[in-house]
Amino acid sequence: MDQRTKDGIILGLQYYPNGTELAEQFGGGWRYALMPNKNSDELFHFQESQIQPLSPQELFSQIRAEIEFYQQQIAIRQQQLGALGGGSTNG
Incomplete structure (x- = not known):
């Protein structure tokens, strides 16, 4: 599925x-x-x-876009943690 x-x-x-x-x-x-x-x-x-x-290219494009979205979400959450002073932004 x-x-x-x-x-x-x-x-x-x-x-x-x-x-x-x-x-x-x-x-x-x-x-x-x-x-x-x-x-x-x-x-x-x-x-x-x-x-x-989907063609392999279409599938790759969709998955890549989803990865980029989640990477942006991680970066936002890391900034929020940093602003709170309660978390490390390493790695």
């Missing part, structure tokens, strides 16, 4: 066996629950054939 796709982040999956009411309504096979982004309160469901993986 937590795999990134063009439509969002995979949160879970369900299998709808052929011949069941759910399969008749939504289509049989695997269905994936995706959240468009980590700050979303929406959830979308896609059949396996509808899932579009």
